[in-house]
Amino acid sequence: xxxxxxxxxxxxxxxxxxxxxxxxxxxxxxxxxxxxxxxxxxxxxxxxxxxxxxxxxxxxxxxxxxxxxxxxxxxxxxxxxxxxxxxxxxxxxxxxxxxxxxxxxxxxxxxxxxxxxxxxxxxxxxxxxxxxxxxxxxxxxxxxxxxxxxxxxxxxxxxxxxxxxxxxxxxxxxxxxxxxxxxxxxxxxxxxxxxxxxxxxxxxxxxxxxxxxxxxxxxxxxxxxxxxxxxxxxxxxxxxxxxxxxxxxxxxxxxxxxxxxxxxxxxxxxxxxxxxxxxxxxxxxxxxxxxxxxxxxxxxxxxxxxxxxxxxxxxxxxxxxxxxxxxxxxxxxxxxxxxxxxxxxxxxxxxxxxxxxxxxxxxxxxxxxxxxxxxxxxxxxxxxxxxxxxxxxxxxxxxxxxxxxxxxxxxxxxxxxxxxxxxxxxxxxxxxxxxxxxxxxxxxxxxxxxxxxxxxxxxxxxxxxxxxxxxxxxxxxxxxxxxx
Amino acid sequence: xxxxxxxxxxxxxxxxxxxxxxxxxxxxxxxxxxxxxxxxxxxxxxxxxxxxxxxxxxxxxxxxxxxxxxxxxxxxxxxxxxxxxxxxxxxxxxxxxxxxxxxxxxxxxxxxxxxxxxxxxxxxxxxxxxxxxxxxxxxxxxxxxxxxxxxxxxxxxxxxxxxxxxxxxxxxxxxxxxxxxxxxxxxxxxxxxxxxxxxxxxxxxxxxxxxxxxxxxxxxxxxxxxxxxxxxxxxxxxxxxxxxxxxxxxxxxxxxxxxxxxxxxxxxxxxxxxxxxxxxxxxxxxxxxxxxxxxxxxxxxxxxxxxxxxxxxxxxxxxxxxxxxxxxxxxxxxxxxxxxxxxxxxxxxxxxxxxxxxxxxxxxxxxxxxxxxxxxxxxxxxxxxxxxxxxxxxxxxxxxxxxxxxxxxxxxxxxxxxxxxxxxxxxxxxxxxxxxxxxxxxxxxxxxx
Numbered sequence: 061x062x063x064x065x066x067x068x069x070x071x072x073x074x075x076x077x078x079x080x081x082x083x084x085x086x087x088x089x090x091x092x093x094x095x096x097x098x099x100x101x102x103x104x105x106x107x108x109x110x111x112x113x114x115x116x117x118x119x120x121x122x123x124x125x126x127x128x129x130x131x132x133x134x135x136x137x138x139x140x141x142x143x144x145x146x147x148x149x150x151x152x153x154x155x156x157x158x159x160x161x162x163x164x165x166x167x168x169x170x171x172x173x174x175x176x177x178x179x180x181x182x183x184x185x186x187x188x189x190x191x192x193x194x195x196x197x198x199x200x201x202x203x204x205x206x207x208x209x210x211x212x213x214x215x216x217x218x219x220x221x222x223x224x225x226x227x228x229x230x231x232x233x234x235x236x237x238x239x240x241x242x243x244x245x246x247x248x249x250x251x252x253x254x255x256x257x258x259x260x261x262x263x264x265x266x267x268x269x270x271x272x273x274x275x276x277x278x279x280x281x282x283x284x285x286x287x288x289x290x291x292x293x294x295x296x297x298x299x300x301x302x303x304x305x306x307x308x309x310x311x312x313x314x315x316x317x318x319x320x321x322x323x324x325x326x327x328x329x330x331x332x333x334x335x336x337x338x339x340x341x342x343x344x345x346x347x348x349x350x351x352x353x354x355x356x357x358x359x360x361x362x363x364x365x366x367x368x369x370x371x372x373x374x375x376x377x378x379x380x381x382x383x384x385x386x387x388x389x390x391x392x393x394x395x396x397x398x399x400x401x402x403x404x405x406x407x408x409x410x411x412x413x414x415x416x417x418x419x420x421x422x423x424x425x426x427x428x429x430x431x432x433x434x435x436x437x438x439x440x441x442x443x444x445x446x447x448x449x450x451x452x453x454x455x456x457x458x459x460x461x462x463x464x465x466x467x468x469x470x471x472x473x474x475x476x477x478x479x480x481x482x483x484x485x486x487x488x489x490x491x492x493x494x495x496x497x498x499x500x501x502x503x504x505x506x507x508x509x510x511x512x513x514x515x516x517x518x519x520x521x522x523x524x525x526x527x528x529x530x531x532x533x534x535x536x537x538x539x540x541x542x543x544x
Numbered sequence: 545x546x547x548x549x550x551x552x553x554x555x556x557x558x559x560x561x562x563x564x565x566x567x568x569x570x571x572x573x574x575x576x577x578x579x580x581x582x583x584x585x586x587x588x589x590x591x592x593x594x595x596x597x598x599x600x601x602x603x604x605x606x607x608x609x610x611x612x613x614x615x616x617x618x619x620x621x622x623x624x625x626x627x628x629x630x631x632x633x634x635x636x637x638x639x640x641x642x643x644x645x646x647x648x649x650x651x652x653x654x655x656x657x658x659x660x661x662x663x664x665x666x667x668x669x670x671x672x673x674x675x676x677x678x679x680x681x682x683x684x685x686x687x688x689x690x691x692x693x694x695x696x697x698x699x700x701x702x703x704x705x706x707x708x709x710x711x712x713x714x715x716x717x718x719x720x721x722x723x724x725x726x727x728x729x730x731x732x733x734x735x736x737x738x739x740x741x742x743x744x745x746x747x748x749x750x751x752x753x754x755x756x757x758x759x760x761x762x763x764x765x766x767x768x769x770x771x772x773x774x775x776x777x778x779x780x781x782x783x784x785x786x787x788x789x790x791x792x793x794x795x796x797x798x799x800x801x802x803x804x805x806x807x808x809x810x811x812x813x814x815x816x817x818x819x820x821x822x823x824x825x826x827x828x829x830x831x832x833x834x835x836x837x838x839x840x841x842x843x844x845x846x847x848x849x850x851x852x853x854x855x856x857x858x859x860x861x862x863x864x865x866x867x868x869x870x871x872x873x874x875x876x877x878x879x880x881x882x883x884x885x886x887x888x889x890x891x892x893x894x895x896x897x898x899x900x901x902x903x904x905x906x907x908x909x910x911x912x913x914x915x916x917x918x919x920x921x922x923x924x925x926x927x928x929x930x931x932x933x934x935x936x937x938x939x940x941x942x943x944x945x946x947x948x949x950x951x952x953x954x955x956x957x958x959x960x961x962x963x964x965x966x967x968x969x970x971x972x973x974x975x976x977x978x979x980x981x982x983x984x985x986x987x988x989x990x991x992x993x
Contacts, residue, residue, distance in 0.1 A: 076659050076888050086889035087626060092901055093978040094908035099926065103763060105794045110666040111892040116628060119888045123632045123656070123881075130652035132640030140642060147547055148640050151592045156816075157630070158596075160603025165616045166818030167955050168607050172947075175605030176817045189585055201678035201819070204861070204873040208717075215720055240861035240871035246720035249866045285573040315584045317574050336547075339642040340878030341653040342675070342838070344820030360716070382716035386619055386681035386709040386807075387818025399595055406584030408545045414567045415550050421570055422558045438573045464649055472645075475862070492549035493558060524648040527845040534843035534855040538832065540672045541662040542842075 063502070064136060064467025070525045073125040077542050080112040086119050110542075129525055130341070131469050137491060137499050139423075141442045141472035141484025142235070142281055144311045144333030146416075149403065152337070152396040161395055166387040170372040176391060177371035180364045183398045184348075187329055190401075190409065191310070192320025193350030197359045199389040203308060206328030206347025207241040207275075212381045213326060213351060213358040214273045214302050215245050220358075220379065223300070225272035231258050233282055233476045235306060238275045247272060254478070256435040257284050260291040267299040277306040278319065281476040281484070282435050283420060283442035285312075293323025302326065302355075310334045311488065312417055312441035315410025319350075326351050331390075335397035346393035360384045415489035416441045419496055423485055426500040430507045434479050441488075447481035450507065452514025456481040459506055461520035461528065466502040545589070606817075607952065613980045614952045615909075617930045617971025618759070619680065619707050619785045620818065621810045623898070624975055629812045629885045639878055643838075647853045653877065654852035657840040660884040667790045667887075667895075668804040669797020670826035674837035675875040677823030680807030681710040684753065684783050685717035686825065686836045686870055687805045691751035691779045692723060693869065694834045699724040701744055701773075703736040703754035705762065707785050708960035714753070728752070734762040734923030734932065736769065745776045751803075753781040756796055757789055760923055760969065761906075761930030770800025779803060786810060787824070788973075789928040791890075791899030803827050812886030813879050822879040833859060836870030901974040902929035905981065909972045912985040919988060922967065930971040932957070935988075939968040942988060949987045 098104075114122075132138070138145040156162065164176055184196040200206035211228075218225050228242040231254045239249045252258065252266050263274060274296045278286040286292070293303045305319050305327040311334045313319070319327045331337050332345035339345070351359065361380045362373035373388060404412065417440050424433070424443040431445040447456040460470035460483075472484040487496060509516045521527065550558075555567065564570060571579070590598065608614070609622050616622070633639060637652060644650030644657075657675045664673035677683035688700050700718075702711060704727050718725060726744055731737040736754045745752070752773045757763050770780045782796040784806030790796075796804045808822030809815070827835055833856065841855035861868040890898060906929040914921050918936045935942040939956045946953035954971070957964035972981060 073655075075655070075662075076884075077662065080891075084891070085893060086628075086891060087894040087898075089624070089894075089897055089901060089974060090977075092904060094904050094981075096900065097904045097907045099763075099792065099903065103793055103926065105792070105798070107892055108666055108791065108795075108895055111663070111895065112888055113891045113893065114888055116889065119885060120628055120632065122888070123885060124635065126652035126655055127632075127635035127637040128652065129650075129655075130637035130641050131646075131649040132637045134636035134640045138642075140645075143642055145642060148636075149547060151595060153634070155596060155599045157814075158599050158603045159610055160606045160608055161599070162814040162816050163608035163610060163622075164606040164817040165608070165614060165622065165815050165952070166620050167616050167618050168817075168952065169947075172607035172612075172952075173605075173817065175602035178605070179602055186586055201682065202872075202874045204871045205678060205682070208871060212716065212719060235873075236860075236862040236865045236868070237871050237873050239866035240864070240868040243866040243868075244717070244721075244871055246722070285571075287573050287575060290575070290578065315580060316571055317578045317580055321580070322578055338639045338878070340639050340876075341641045341650075341656075341881065342643040342877030343874035344678075344876045344879055345874055346820075381719065383709055383712040384682070384716060385679050385713055385819075386707065386821075387679075390819040391817040392814070392820055395599075399599070401586060402590045402598070403592075403595055404545065404547075404586075405589035406586040408548075408589050409584060409586070411545060411548055414570070415548050415555075417570045418550070418555065418558055418562070418567060421562045421564075425562045438570070440571075440573075460646065461648070464646065469649065470646055489548050489550075493554040521648050526648055526651060526849050526851040527847060529647045529845050529851050529853045530843045531853050531855070534841040534853050535858075538672075538839070538855060539842040540658075540832070540839055540855075541665045542658070 065465045065523050067523050071125045073122060075542050076112045076122060079114055079118055082113055084113045084115045086114050086116040136467055137495050138469040139471050139485045139487050140469060141486040142308055144486060144488055146336050146488035147490035148336055148338040149400060152399040155399045156392050156395050174371055177364050179398055180394060181366050181371050183394050184364060186401050187348055187350060190314055191327060191350045192318030194353050195356035195359060196348055196350045197363060198348045198394055199360050199384050200347035200349060201385055201390055202343060202345040203328055203330040203347045204237040205384060206349045207237055208244055209360050209384050210304055210326040210328055210349045211241050211245045213355050214304060216358045216381050217355055218272050226270045228272055229266050229274040231276065232478050233280045234275060234277060238306060256282055256437060257286050258292060260288045260295055263292045264295050267295060271299060271301045273302045273304050275304045277309060279309045279312045279440040282444050283439045284435060284437050285440055289322045308333060309441060312413055314413040315406060316413055325355060331393050331397040336400040337393050337396040344390050344393055346390040362388055412489045419487040419489060419491055423487055423496060423500060427503055430504055442484060442486035444479055445483040446479050451511035454510040454514050454517045456483055458517035462506050462517045463502065464521040465523050468499055468502060612950050612952045613983060615954050615970050615972060615984060616952050618955045618969055619807060620815055621786060622973055622975050623810050625812050626889050628889060629882050632885055633878055633881055638881060644854060647851060651851055654840050656881050656884055658842060658852050660880045661840060663884060663887045664824045664826055668826045669795025670804050671829040672832050673824060673826040674835055674839055676880045677825050677837055678876065679821045679823045680785050681713040683805035683823030683825050684710045685714045687781045687803045688714055688753060690803060690834050690836060691781055694831050695750040695779060697748055697750035699748045700750055701726050701728050701752045703728050705730050705736055705758035705760055706753065706755050706783055707759045710783060733925030734760040735764045735925050738768060742772060745772055747776050749776055749778040751779040751781045753783060755783045755785060757786060757928045760932050761927040762923060762925035763793060763928060766796055766799035766801060786929060788899050788902055791895035792903060808883045811883035813882050820876060820879055822876045822883055834869060837872050838875050898974055905976055906931060906972040909981045916989050929973055930969055932967050933970050934966045938966050943968060946987050951984055951987055953984060
């Protein structure tokens with residue numbers, strides 16, 4: 061089996077603090093052109109103890125070496141399920157660094173920030189068109205932050221009806237953020253058992269006068285379309301509740317179907333997933349939220365509004381849930397998402413969803429039969445296998461680590477929780493058939509290795525700079541900062 | 545489409561392997577009544593050159609420190625960004641990676657976060673820092689929730705001298721959590737009123753939240769506040785919206801703070817019209833397990849080599865679900881990397897020198913403005929790089945006059961506070977030359993004649 065993974069010269073690198081040498085400098089400042097000032101001694105510290113002293117070269121080598129220990133989408137295939145690790149277009153990075161955008165202060169008066177506001181307004185409109193929701197806020201900083209905004213709006217809507225309900229229904233396939241968010245809004249979480257997809261009957265059985273909302277993900281975390289979504293929304297609405305949709309998997313639906321047309325009331329977008337903005341090693345993301353007209357008065361502030369070609373940030377909205385953060389949101393991320401949407405156009409976005417779904421189904425077709433597929437309904441953008449049929453006492457973790465030796469970032473593992481030993485593969489549309497074939501070959505080779513020479517899996521990864529880490533030790537005796 | 549590699553032949557072969565005849569068949573599970581029957585109305589795709597010229601046209605409609613002399617602060621600061629930062633964060637092994645779930649191929653991100661956590665602890669004088677929150681405001685809200693968890697109490701005292709948008713964010717987060725939020729008024733210095741604080745503190749109080757420097761730029765007396773809040777068994781939450789100040793000022797940890805949060809944008813992160821920025825978050829050793837957000841810890845691999853992993857995840861939503869310490873599921877990874885590089889470049893001498901320049905330039909501007917007839921400095925507390933100015937003619941007319949001369953003179957406080965129509969907040973950083981400050985002063989004076 062041909063493997064992408066090989067070994068070359070990997071440089072070691074100490075911590076910043078271990079490099080430090082007194083007297084080294086890595087910065088320059090203009091000469092002070094006003095008289096120096098001393099604050100009272102009682103207010104002042106001598107120095108920042110422990111801060112490093114490095115030259116510019118030290119710093120550049122340090123972080124360049126660290127970067128080589130990472131694996132990104134630009135390094136290779138990164139099929140991390142639920143995270144939509146698609147290619148991040150380079151022109152968007154250039155666009156975000158345009159000085160008039162990157163250097164704009166958030167408190168500049170509206171009449172001096174019309175360019176930024178016009179872009180935000182256009183993005184609000186584009187997201188509304190893609191999702192089918194008439195009103196959109198761009199303020200939330202990430203998907204989970206958007207969830208919080210959305211669930212707070214649902215609660216505010218109920219309170220405005222004079223009807224404060226206590227419970228939120230969440231299917232067992234949901235992301236962990238869903239129950240955590242519901243709890244932050246003061247709700248009690250009621251789990252619902254799904255059988256891969258949620259049945260209208262299960263929702264009907266769980267509905268009562270205390271249910272404020274159902275939180276659903278569509279397509280769900282198994283990559284399956286919630287086919288009874290329309291009936292489910294009807295049942296929740298008839299029971300006086302609202303439906304929240306986790307929009308993490310919107311990459312399956314662009315130009316195909318719109319959550320706003322399904323009866324859903326609120327949905328967050330993940331600009332860093334669906335709209336190709338970089339994941340940044342863990343963030344920043346951006347989590348706009350779309351809502352129905354009935355919920356629009358509750359949107360967080362500010363909202364960008366347009367009147368006769370003039371844009372402004374509207375903050376005076378009496379029924380708003382308030383602010384989710386300071387300023388207007390992750391503008392730099394919005395700009396990249398806007399650039400992506402404008403580069404793709406409507407047809408391009410639809411093509412992206414189609415090819416993302418084709419790639420997932422192709423992987424499924426190639427691996428089904430070797431890997432156990434617990435749910436067999438038609439897959440959309442991702443496919444979830446389990447480790448049931450792996451031989452040699454090998455588990456999902458071992459497979460993941462062995463994939464690293466082959467040169468791939470592993471899929472999402474052990475999620476969703478409803479699948480024991482889950483292997484959740486989301487290829488996205490930006491991977492070619494050639495890349496996917498090589499990945500599938502590696503998956504098949506590893507399945508064969510598990511039976512024949514399981515130690516290859518148990519000892520993996522072997523080609524990385526470091527091997528498997530002692531995570532238990534890390535948690536038992538936490539060392540969260542460097543100390544001499 | 546240049547981002548989608550599939551040829552017609554690829555598609556044909558793949559459909560054959562899948563066992564369907566058309567791409568449309570792949571969506572058979574979606575009921576036809578839910579299918580969108582028209583193309584998305586998003587216009588024609590733009591080429592790279594068309595896209596960039598459109599962006600440039602829009603960017604030209606925004607004012608920046610390149611087009612105007614800017615004295616805007618108020619939670620976002622115009623500091624110099626060394627060229628190294630953008631060069632290094634543009635290594636796509638950093639910016640196209642995600643959360644370091646697989647430590648063996650994420651040691652770059654993990655070690656950088658470990659270094660970031662260390663730098664934040666050193667700056668704030670605290671024991672442990674997390675991998676970051678969305679921004680200063682949401683970090684402030686998370687600190688309130690953490691104080692409630694750590695004390696089991698539900699009353700929170702909020703200094704009215706905190707950034708108004710941070711206060712608004714705290715109120716949003718707490719909307720349905722049945723907490724008692726109490727405002728502590730401002731005194732003549734522009735700080736949290738000490739006498740009122742003593743009246744409002746009681747044994748049900750989970751925390752006092754105050755700024756350092758606060759929204760008005762004033763350096764509060766944290767040690768007095770810490771003593772008072774500790775006397776009733778509560779926590780002191782310190783909010784730092786301009787952390788360059790910590791290069792010069794005593795650390796909040798040294799003065800008795802229990803949780804320190806703040807906005808890290810000043811550390812090499814572009815203003816970018818309000819985000820993405822960086823919420824830093826630090827706490828005492830005993831409270832580590834109540835902290836929100838990701839934590840990176842040091843450990844070793846099977847051969848004893850040092851390495852780093854995400855740790856103490858049992859606090860987090862993907863394990864604890866509704867019992868998690870927060871619903872946060874990301875950190876501001878790339879922004880934390882920018883801050884780490886910035887602080888590594890500045891180092892011990894640089895953080896002090898840049899802080900000293902900010903202080904000196906702001907004091908220079910203060911002295912000149914205070915001497916102008918028709919202008920005064922209404923708050924008497926010591927400040928760092930921001931201060932409040934009162935204009936007899938009113939803030940709006942004064943700022944309008946400045947704008948006509950190409951100067952963004954400050955943030956009108958009427959935007960946030962009723963009855964403050966004469967006051968505005970002026971920020972001076974190392975980026976403002978003496979010449980610019982003199983121009984500000986003479987433009988202000990111009991209105992009197």
